[in-house]
Amino acid sequence: MKVLIVEDALPLATVYGHQLSRAGLDTLHVETGTEALERLRKGGISVVLLDLQLPDMSGMDVLAAIREEQLPVTVVVVTSSGSIKTAVDAMQAGAYDFIVKPVAEERLVTTTRNALERETLTEVVEEVRKPAAGKLQHGFVGSSLPMTAVYKMIESVSRSNASVFITGESGTGKEVCAEAIHRSSPRAKKPFVPLNCAAIPKDLIESEIFGHIKGAFTGATSDRDGAAARADGGTLFLDEICELELGLQAKLLRFLQSGTVQKVGSDALKKVDVRIVCATNRDPLGEVEAGRFREDLFYRLHVLPIGLPPLRSRGADVLELAKHFLTQFAGEEGKAFEGFSVEAEEALLSHSWPGNVREMQNTIRNLVVLNEGPFVEADMLTTLQGRAPVPRTQAEAAPVQSAAAQIAPGERGTAVAAGAWPAITVTLGQPFEQLERQIIEATIDACGGSLPKTARTLQVSPSTLYRKKEIWAEQDEDAMSGDDLASESA
Template sequence: MNKNRVLVVEDTPSLALAYAQQLEAAGFTAQVAETGAAARALLLSGVAFDAVLLDLQLPDCDGLDLLADLSGITEVTKVIVATADGSIDRAVQATRLGAYDFLVKPIKPARLLTTLRNATQHAVLERKAARERQDSARARFHGFVGASAGMHAVYRAIENVAQSRATVFITGESGTGKEVAAEAIHLSGPRAGKPFVAVNCGAIPEALLESELFGHRKGAFTGAIDNNPGAARAASGGTLFLDELCEMDIKLQVKLLRFLQTGQVQPVGATQPEAVDVRVICATNRDPLEEVAQGRFREDLYYRLAVIPLHLPPLRDRGEDVELIAREFLRRFIEEEGKRSGRFDAQALELLRRHPWPGNVRELQNTVRRSAVMHAGPLYPLDVAGPIQPPRTDAAPSPLPSSDAAQIANDPHATRLVNLSGLTLDEIERLAIEQAIEEAQGNLPQAARNLGVSPSTLYRKRERWQGHGGPVAAT
């Protein structure tokens, strides 16, 4: 049934009631105002009406004067004027002021309903067209760059959910901008001025994640030399973003579920829970339903979190957004490098269109940054073959037996074979981890799964290596 909203502005109670009853019976939502002042207050209050049935003979004003004063409403609301005075002059005046139609009293029910159905249908179609025009012109939104239909759907979804307190579960491949989406929800809603606290559940060792989320008391465990409020309390009044949520240990998922249900946290070492006012947004690059099916993610927690699911499309499905984003990155990076403005060469533009971008926006960003650093401009080529490898300084390894060479020729990883002689066990391990991370397009949790270790193991090792120079050179 049609649920369009109509405002009936009529000072004769019997007529107002009759019009409202006819409209309600036909499926409309009708509201009555008996004076021009009441109608003005409703129309300026922000209540959205699809149409207004406006009597021209009101006790406190002329309907045409009211229409003239509120001329802006005819851009979004259709106005049908109704009067016992059927002069041509009044009809022309009403039309010039933006009225959709003109009805002469007494108004037959069939005529009234037909006119209002047509008016409200036009109002809906015009709003839809205006929204589509606005969408097509919007290429930037809270950190996102993109004008594709898929991204406009994301922008609208973010705007729709931003005012709510409901939990949002963001899914999408690595590099699609899940944290950008979480920040956009935060910035678009009433908590914009409050803290936004992000926690990467895959980057923190399992033994410390509970403390990082919910806090701890001094002396609660070895190394707890001070009180830690925890991310949930640090985000009080704002938003708590839990990234890589499917990396969370199943035991800690129980405590997270209790926190979501009660709104209370109990720091490690504390005896009493504390109330916290936060909005929770979660994200994962995995398929959460598959994680539930495999027993790695609690089903009750999934349904508690996925009140509002939001999926971000991969870059390969965003059409011309790839070139739009690449140009924005190039402008930004050549400015950072202090170089003159430039553009992509023809081969780079072709590569932007045909490359599948498995690493999504993150891969595109790194590729453009590499070009901005390595070339002087004004033409900037692109190369997605990967980072430049250091030159070899040793003699080439001895030739392999022909049988091994034949096997390697059919091995897709043959180009990654290196001579390990002279390397320590730690250096060999580092080479293996760096290669696994590269093959996983920088996705450490995926690299950890490929290596059969915990993601926290890779994060700890990389932190230990940070103070010991760059990657190990393959010899």
């Protein structure tokens, strides 16, 4: 991994190069922004030490080009300007860290090593996310951490023949998950047969699963294969498995143990090769404890469990899904919708989504059919007005010393609405992550806690802010745990 030094002052570049070389780092040097971009496009560079004052262009222009071309490097800005505005501008343009000339050797080496570690971690994360961003989504939309974990589980369990037990609230996509497992498995070219156990009358469910022969019961006018036989070689998906009666559960258990199907009204047995994927929106262990679900069947099916997260816990996936459905339904209806207003995004994010993705589909289809574009406004989300939104819990902003009077809690966002952003002061010399957090949390505070407004102000994706807040919450929790342990040991 190489470090590219972009510095037009040769003595300074030589000093940086010697200091980094003594630390065991491999460096290259160019003097202009044009040379820097040409070298970066060739690849092989992990970190850039970028001077902002270059002879042919501004370092900010180089940052903008790196961001626009999505060049895989981490940038550390080195400049003689120590203003907070420059730090904010560099952060918004994609810089990882910001150091001011003259640079102490220890500070230079430490910052560069941190940037190298960050770039390595980014590469690892991208490798982890590649399957999730490609074929393994299989109908899912969203890149939140909970859904990334689901994609990895699908990838893992699809290679097995063991039974899969999917749990999750109604509308979270259990059948989508089951079909994704099937399409990712060696059985993909064979049938995928879904059967909703709650949607079939109880006196017909056995016939639907195992089939029947002519005359087995009133209305059985001919022989018919059941879902298990139709899924031979493929996957049988039993949705709402906990709705099965205990007597039928015993027959299902016998089928799983023997791999043979016996049609209703017949003594003949037929061998089939079927993988079972089942799902429920109930607590299966609770059903076992209540005596409504056989314990031996539960352990036979509950080999590879997958839990689907509710939409309310998926962060910025709410906006990803909303935009996905808006594009889809606008195309179907011939409407010219382009996106959502800030107020509409806030309404979507604050809603609790008890119906999960299914409710989201219905909401977006409703507004597309009843309204015209180009933008979705909050008052178009009429289906959300019948149910009181449940605001998300926002972490309190870290205290930031204000250069002006502090904003009272009830007045958050007022200054922004009036066009007067509050000024803040921060202390240089601290890690960039702390500086970044203070600026972001102060902006969230000034925007009245609205992440969509904050994202637009800072020109970053809302999902970026959600992930940062998740990381900060974990760090704060770890820090509190560490303090507790320290106090206990004392």
